[in-house]
Structure formats: C-alpha cells, structure tokens
Amino acid sequence: MNKVIIIRYAEIWLKGKNRGYFERMFETNLKAALKGIDHKFVKQCGRYLIEEFAEYETEEIVERLKKVFGVHTLSLAYETDADMNSIFETAKLVCKEEGTFKVESHRGDKRYPKTSVEISRELGGMLLGAFYKLKVDVHNPDFIVRVDIRENGKALVFGEFIEGANGMPVGMAGKGLLLLSGGIDSPVAGYMMAKRGMRVDCLHFHSYPYTNEQAKEKVVELANILSQYTCGTNLYTVSVTHIQESIHEHCKAELMITLLRRFMYRIAERLALRKSAQCLITGESLGQVASQTIEGVTSSNSVVEKLPVLRPLIGFDKNEIIDRSVKMGAYETSILPFEDCCTVFLPDFPAIKPKLSDILAEESKLDVEGLIKEAFESLEKIEI
Amino acid sequence: MIYLDNAATTKPDEESFLKAREFLTEKFYNPSAVYREGHALQSELKKARSALLSGVASEADFELVFTSCGTESDNQAVFGFARRGNAVTTAGEHSAVATAFLELKNRGICEPRFAPLKKDGSVDEQALLSLVDEKTSFVSVIHVNNETGSVNDINALAKAVKKKNPRAIFHSDGVQAYGKIPFRLVKEVDLYSVSAHKIGGLKGVGALIKRKTLVLPAYIIGGGQENGRRSGTENTFGIKQFEYAAIKKFASMKADYERVLSYRETFFKSLDRGIYTRLSPENGSPYILSVAAKGLRGEVLLHMANDKGLIVGTGSACSSNSKNRYSRVILACGHDEQTADGVLRISFSPETTEEEIEKGAEILNEVGRDLARRMK
Numbered sequence: 040m041n042k043v044i045i046i047r048y049a050e051i052w053l054k055g056k057n058r059g060y061f062e063r064m065f066e067t068n069l070k071a072a073l074k075g076i077d078h079k080f081v082k083q084c085g086r087y088l089i090e091e092f093a094e095y096e097t098e099e100i101v102e103r104l105k106k107v108f109g110v111h112t113l114s115l116a117y118e119t120d121a122d123m124n125s126i127f128e129t130a131k132l133v134c135k136e137e138g139t140f141k142v143e144s145h146r147g148d149k150r151y152p153k154t155s156v157e158i159s160r161e162l163g164g165m166l167l168g169a170f171y172k173l174k175v176d177v178h179n180p181d182f183i184v185r186v187d188i189r190e191n192g193k194a195l196v197f198g199e200f201i202e203g204a205n206g207m208p209v210g211m212a213g214k215g216l217l218l219l220s221g222g223i224d225s226p227v228a229g230y231m232m233a234k235r236g237m238r239v240d241c242l243h244f245h246s247y248p249y250t251n252e253q254a255k256e257k258v259v260e261l262a263n264i265l266s267q268y269t270c271g272t273n274l275y276t277v278s279v280t281h282i283q284e285s286i287h288e289h290c291k292a293e294l295m296i297t298l299l300r301r302f303m304y305r306i307a308e309r310l311a312l313r314k315s316a317q318c319l320i321t322g323e324s325l326g327q328v329a330s331q332t333i334e335g336v337t338s339s340n341s342v343v344e345k346l347p348v349l350r351p352l353i354g355f356d357k358n359e360i361i362d363r364s365v366k367m368g369a370y371e372t373s374i375l376p377f378e379d380c381c382t383v384f385l386p387d388f389p390a391i392k393p394k395l396s397d398i399l400a401e402e403s404k405l406d407v408e409g410l411i412k413e414a415f416e417s418l419e420k421i422e423i
Numbered sequence: 424m425i426y427l428d429n430a431a432t433t434k435p436d437e438e439s440f441l442k443a444r445e446f447l448t449e450k451f452y453n454p455s456a457v458y459r460e461g462h463a464l465q466s467e468l469k470k471a472r473s474a475l476l477s478g479v480a481s482e483a484d485f486e487l488v489f490t491s492c493g494t495e496s497d498n499q500a501v502f503g504f505a506r507r508g509n510a511v512t513t514a515g516e517h518s519a520v521a522t523a524f525l526e527l528k529n530r531g532i533c534e535p536r537f538a539p540l541k542k543d544g545s546v547d548e549q550a551l552l553s554l555v556d557e558k559t560s561f562v563s564v565i566h567v568n569n570e571t572g573s574v575n576d577i578n579a580l581a582k583a584v585k586k587k588n589p590r591a592i593f594h595s596d597g598v599q600a601y602g603k604i605p606f607r608l609v610k611e612v613d614l615y616s617v618s619a620h621k622i623g624g625l626k627g628v629g630a631l632i633k634r635k636t637l638v639l640p641a642y643i644i645g646g647g648q649e650n651g652r653r654s655g656t657e658n659t660f661g662i663k664q665f666e667y668a669a670i671k672k673f674a675s676m677k678a679d680y681e682r683v684l685s686y687r688e689t690f691f692k693s694l695d696r697g698i699y700t701r702l703s704p705e706n707g708s709p710y711i712l713s714v715a716a717k718g719l720r721g722e723v724l725l726h727m728a729n730d731k732g733l734i735v736g737t738g739s740a741c742s743s744n745s746k747n748r749y750s751r752v753i754l755a756c757g758h759d760e761q762t763a764d765g766v767l768r769i770s771f772s773p774e775t776t777e778e779e780i781e782k783g784a785e786i787l788n789e790v791g792r793d794l795a796r797r798m799k
Contacts, residue, residue, distance in 0.1 A: 248726030284797050 040129055041118045043195060044089040044100055049111030050207055065109045065208040068270050072103045090118070101201065106267050108234050110203030116187075121151065121194040123158075127165045130184050133198040137172035138181035148190045158186055204234065209270045211236035215349060216311040217320040218303065219243045219265075219274070221258045221377070224322030224352055226265050226369040227360050231351035232320050233269040240273045240316060241265070242307050246280040246383055254377035259421055264369045266423045273314075277306055278417035282410050283384050290401040292386040296330045297393045298402060300339040305407075306414055308343050319348045324355050329389040338398050425779045425786075428736040429621075430569055430599060430711050430770035436623030439667035446660040454657050455648060464659055471666035478673040479601060479615070480608040480632060488631045488639065488652045489662055493598040493618035494519035496631035499642035499653070500614045501527070501563065504592040508558030509534040513546040513575075514755035515568045517596055519616075521751070524563075533560065540755045543704035544573030548580060555584055559591045566606075566615075567599035570752045570768060572703045572711030574604065581611035592637070602672035603710050605680060613637050619665035622672045628661035679773035684709035686771045686780050693784035698791035702758065702766065709771070715758070716765040719794050724767060727790035733783050736768035 048065060069087065070080060076099065078092040092100060097115065104113055119129040134140065142163045144155035153161070166184065167173055187195040217229040219241040229239045243258045255276070262274040282302050286295055307319050323331045330339070340348055352360055364370040390397075426434070446467070454464035468489075476487045490496045497519035501510070505527050512524050514537045524535040538551035546564060555562060562584050564575050581593040594614040600606065601615075602622035608615055614637070619628035631653075633639050645654030672679070687709045691701055694714065702713040716724060721737040728735055749763035769783070 248723050248730065249720075251722060251726065287797075288799075 040125075041090065042092070042094060042097060043116045043118045044092075044097075044104070045114040045116050045195065045197065046087040046089065046104060046203075047085070047111045047113070048087075048109050049203075049205055050109070061109075061208060061211060064210045065107075068107050068109065068208050068210065069104070071270055072107045073100060076100060076103075103267075105201070105203055107208075108204050108206035108236065108268065109208035111205060112200040112203055114185075114197040114200055116195040116197035118193050118195055121148075121188055121192050123153075123161060123165075126158075126162060126186055126194050126196060127169075129194075129196040130162055130166060130186070131169055133196055134166050134170065134173070134184050135182055136170045139174045139176035139179070140166070140182050140184060141175060141177045141180045142166070142184045142186065144186040144188070146188045148188050148192075151188045155188075158188070162186060204268070206234035207236035209233050209236055209268070210238055213317045214238040214240065214315065215318045215320045216307055216314065216316040217241045217265075218307055218322070219258060219262060220322070221254060221261065221373070222322070223357075223364050223370065223373040224324060224327075224360055226261050226322075226373065227363045227367065228320050228322035228351050229265045229272075230268055230363065230367050230369075232349060233265075237320075238272075239265065239269045239320065240275070240314060242275045242277065242310055244277055244279045244303055244306075246283055247278060249280065249283075249383035250378050253375075257372060257375050257377050259423070260372050261369055262421070262423050264367065264372060268367065272423050274421040274423050275310060275314075276417075276419045276421065277310075277414050279303065279306075279414060281413055285405055285410060287384045289404040291397075293388055293390040294393060294398060294401050295384055295386050296389050297335060297338055297398055298405075300330055300335070301342045301398070301402065302407075302411065302414070304339045304348070305342050305411055308346055309411070309415070310418070311346055316346075318346050319343065321348060321350050322352050322360075323350045324352045324357070324360065327357065329391045332391055334392040334394075338393055338395060341395065425733045425783045427769045427771060427775065427779070427783050428734050429772040429775075430572075430768060431736055432620045432626065433623050433772055434774070435620070435625055435664070436668040436671060439623065439664045439671065442667050443660055443664035446663050450659070454659060455646065464657075467659065468657060468662060471662050474666045475617075475630060475669050476632060478669060479597070479606065479617075484610050484635055485608065485632055486635050488633060488649045489657060490629045490631055490653055491627055491655075491658070492629040493517075493596065493616050493621075494629075495642070496616035496618075496629050497563075497594075497596055498523050499631055499639070500592075500594040500616065501561065502532075502642060503640040504561040504594070504614075505533055505535075506560035507533055508560050509536050509554075509556070510561040510563070511536045511538065511551065511554045511559055511591075512563040513538045513540065513551065513565060515540045515544055515546060515571075515573065515752050516563065516565050517569050517598065520563050520565065520596055540573075540752075540757070542757050544568050544571035544702070544707070544752070544756050545575050545704070546580075548576075548583070551580065552583055552587060555587050555591060557588055559584075559588050561592050561594065563594040563596065565599075566595045566597040567604060567708045567711070568752065569599050569711070570750055570766075571713045571756065572599075572707035572709075572770075574600070574707055577612060578606075578609045581609060581613075585611045597632075599708060599711070602669055602676065603680070604708060605676055608632070610634065614639075619661065619668070623668035624665040625661045628658055628665045630665075675773065680709060682773055683771045683775075686775060686777075687712045689777075690769060690771075690780050690784050693781065693788070695788045695791060698788070698795060699767075700762075702753065702756070702762075712769045712771075713753075714767055714769070715753075715762045716767065716791050716794075717762050719765045719791065719798065721764065721766045724765075724787070724790050724794060727794060728786050731786045731790065733786040735783075735787070736770060737766060 079090040081088040117129045119125045142159040144158040219225045266272040452461035472487045501523040536554045577595045592613045597615045598618045601617040613634045615632040620626045699714040725737045753763040
C-alpha cells in the first residue's frame, strides 16, 4: 500500500484547442515546484499523480503543490490492490469511526468485474460492519470515501479534497513588472496577477543611505515568498535618492509623494519595455493613502505612455488585502518595521487631491530626463 | 576601512588565536572525558579561569563560571536571584538585563524597578537606593554603559545596597568594562558578567564571575559541567583564546586606557560642533564616545560614513516603528527624541591608529555637513 498524491486541475479544462499548451505549462510548473524531492510524476487524463515519494516528504509536497496556480484540488490517496478485501483494509484508514458517510466509486478500468455502484454498495456495507457508529447518508454525508479503480490492477482510496491555489498556470498570460514596495499590498498584487497566469518580475525603489540593508533584505524576502507562486521572479532595484533630494530641494513639500510616484512609474515603464514585460502591476487600493486617491492615481497614470497599469487590488479593503497576505505567507515579513523610501522626506500633510496643473508646474522645475537617466545607473538585478 | 565600532565587537586578537589553535587541531578532546587526553584539558580550563578572574577580582573570594556570552551571564544572574518582592536595576542597562527584568514581571516572579539616570548617563544613586527596600532580592547595575560609556561606581553602590539590605544580591554587567577599565571587585559585588569578544576574544564565549560562597542556580542544566552551574561541553578553544587575549589586555590596560582617552578627546575636538554635540561624559569610559547630530538621522549618517570607509555605531534603529526607534537609554538620560534620532556611537580600540582617528572625524564632519545641506 503506497501513498499517492492526486492533483486535479480546474480552469484549464475550459481552454478548448489550446489545452495541450496549457497542460504542458502546468506540468512544467508542477515539476519545478517539486524540484529536489524524489518522486515519480504520472500524467493521467485530466489529472496528475505524484508517486514513489518518501512518506516523510508528504506534507512538504502538499504544501508546495498548494502554491502552484492551476491546481484545483489535491487528495492524499492510498494505492492498493484492486480486490475488494484490499480496498476495504485501505478504506478503513480513510474512513472515520462515526458520523454519516457514503462511498463514491469510479472505474478507470471498465473490465473490472463490478460496476461502480456495486463497489460502492459492497464497500459501504463492509465499512458499516467494521464501525458500528457509522451511518449511511447518500445525500448529505459528513464525509465521503472515494475509490478509483485504475487500469494497472490497482485502486486508489482516498477521502477529502485539499483546496489548491486555483487560477491558471503561470506563464500563460505574459509577463508584468510589479512595483514591489516592502509593504503589505504589493506582494498580494503580484500574487493576484500570477493567479491569472502572469509571470511577474519585481522592481523595488530604495533611497540608500536613507534606507538600510535590512529594508532591502526584507524586499528580497518578499520577492522570495512571491516567487513560490510565480515560478521564479527577477528583482530589480533602483535608487531614487537623488530624485527625492531634488524634489525636496525644488518643489512643494506636499507634492513629494505625488511627484516621486510619477518618477517611479516612468522608470518602471522604461524598465518593463526593456525586459519585455507587457504591463505594470501595482498594489494601489483606491483611497488607501493620500497618493491613491483617484486624483493621485490619475497623476501617476498619466506618465505611463505605452503599457497598461494593472491594479488588481483597487477595489479591496485593507482587511481583505491583509487576509490574502496572511494566506500567501507574506504578512509577517511585510510588517517588519524597516523604512522603504516613501517615509523619508515625508511631508506632514501630503496633497490628497493634487491638481495636474500644479504637478506639472512643480515638475517643470526638475530635470526629469536627467534624473531618470541617473536613476537607471543604479539599476541592480538580484537573483531570487 | 576604518573600524570605530569596537563596543559592538572587537577584531579577534590574532596572536591569541594562533596560540589557542592547538585546542582546535590536536587538543580537541572533550574535557569531561576520563581518558588522559580529555582530562588534561581540565587543567587548561583551570588556568584560563584563574587568569581571567585574577585580572578583576581576588581568587580567594571569587570564582568564574564559563558561559556562552554576556547575555547568558546576565540572564543567569537575573533569573537565578530575582525572587519574591522586587528587583532593582537602572534605566541604563543593556537589553540583556533590561529585557530580562521586564520578563520578571511577565512571568510573575517579582516587581522590577528601574532607577532613573542622570544627564551623563550614570545612575542616580540616591534614586536607586531609595528603590531598594527589605523586599529587594536582586539589584543589577551596569558597570560601563554600552551606549554612552558612562561609568557607575559599582563598588560603592554595592556597599550602599548591602548596607540597606544585606540579603539583596548585587550584580553588574561588566561587558564594556572588563579588560578596559582599571578596577577590582569588592566582596559586596556578588556577580559580574563579562564577554570575550569585546576585548579581542571570540563571539560565543562569556563568563559569570561570582562570589565564592554564593550558591548560583544553574540556568542551563544537563551534563553538569562547571560544577553543575552551567552544563554543556566547554568551548575549550574559545576559552583559551579568551584567556590569552585577556592576559594581553590586562598587561597593557593602563597604557591602553591613556591612549584611548587621548583618541576620544582628539576625535571629539576634531568634530564640527555646529553638527555634533557630545553625549558621553568626560569621566566615562574613554572607549566610547557618543555624539548626537541633532535634526539629522544617525543611521543615515552611518550609511554615508560607511560608503566613505568609516564604520561607526548608532544609537537608534532606522525604523518607522516609533516604539523602538529611539534608544531608551539615550531618552532615559533626559535627551529629546530629535537628539536620540541623531546619535552616533564611536568606539575605539588601542589598535586604532592616530591617522584613523583624524580621518574618521574628518569623514563624520564631511557626511554631517553633506546631509545637513541635503535635508535643508
């Protein structure tokens, strides 16, 4: 009797004639997720099996698979001989001792002497005999014992479904450049886009020496967490120190963030085009902070010329974002108290509804092109 | 790179390292073993114990227990002796004692009491004594403060505490004093924590010096090493290297003190008074000079100096979490938050050269002026 992990996929089913392409991408991602763990990868119609792995790796495998987009559900199954006695012995491991239940059977091997209804009925009877507190309820059972007769003379016996990450395999939907700050929102925004199949590269702005190594390490760690979902990522960093200093020196204090964000978007778009990313991704949520009002968003959006800016969190409440951050495992890292560049030179009262005319007037005091060119000189790529 | 963060850690003394190397290579045995090669190490440990102790205390009255660091020594003292009633310490302690005292309250062991500091960073003696009463089980006063270099007269304080309550156990964290400040323990001091890596030893080696007749409860239990007071296989290499480094330190302590004193004064004199104000008292440890660049952020200056080839320490962490942003010790000295934000700690070693002092001060002036201009 061996343990086997069943992987079922979801939305790929819908993808008509492209299914082969999607499946190959999904398989590549699954295999990449299990790198370093000895196992056998078996492809079946509409599902995959992970076999021949060490018992102690079970949890690790499940944890990793749960992070692969495209996985609908997982099941931990036992593989046994397909005779009724073996199936019964195995089913006792899966079955609870009390409550209501039913048995669901499925024959992959149609030569099997019993029909699925017969298997269910017979196994149900045997389990009732073994556990006297059990009751059958075929409509609304507390749990289900599932039997799958395979074509190789074996049967898979399992109980519950473990919910996967759902979504689509990463790689299906192009590539985006995520503006990764170090806060709670941006890793979640990256997660959301990866969930729809997008590859994600990250861009982080720092203002060393006003920010420190710890702040950078935190961002590297966040990129690392995100990369578990995005099948790898590249992290780029750019220094905006001089830009902040120039704004501080020449422009109105309350426009610091607004002007800085315009620089960030310009730099991000240029980097995205260089790295063949097809859009920018940000963690903006409407009204969350002064720079994320519709006026603030408009002002930063207006400098992006060629690419769309995707804002998957725009309609989310902070609590909803936090829930997702916790779920993806980034929250603990996101709340580490290291400054990112936005808190240096922070005005006491940032402009909540900056007017585009004011912004342009202030910006005209700066050498925008020169500052951007200088910022690009600080571009670094960090391997994740 | 000019290294002026010697209060954080010192460069391990190479000569001691080479001399102790045989305890890594040939004499690697477990000192608790009964075969000849293992057992022979016991006498080596004894020699180390004696050399490390004799530098600060009489071997007739005190003994020394090896630990893994200064923090462990402090914790063993606090949790070994703070009992029902209350325990008294100062607002100028290293976190190893300060956090342990807060933990006393969390665990419901006893009431921690914190005596205020004077402006120079040393404890207000009268206030400390007024906190000590007949229910005080334990008193801990740092010898040399790690942020300001302020020195507490622990011998006098220990005597005064014992006069008020002879049963109170008196401990001092001597990590920044040991091997640096000429001094000998009086019998009223019950416990004294020291650490190797502040005087050319290695990280991971510390000791708790204790009055001989005091029964020290074990903090780490197990195989019964250190007479049952601190279990765990002895770090023979680290201990021997500590011994050799300390012997050298004690031999040159007075000369080192004078040299470092002149460094501190030269350094401060070279600093731009328009930017930096002095927080360290004149009569403090010459090894530590704490200054504040008011209105500027210490950590930013630290990074800028770092880029120019100078390593110094800071008193505050660059953190948007305002609770931990400012050094509690600097605030306890009565300085405001703006001052606390701009603290830099420059700490010297006898191995520092005069050119490094000159160049280091120059770099701090340069980055201070640069940042002041940028933040204008």
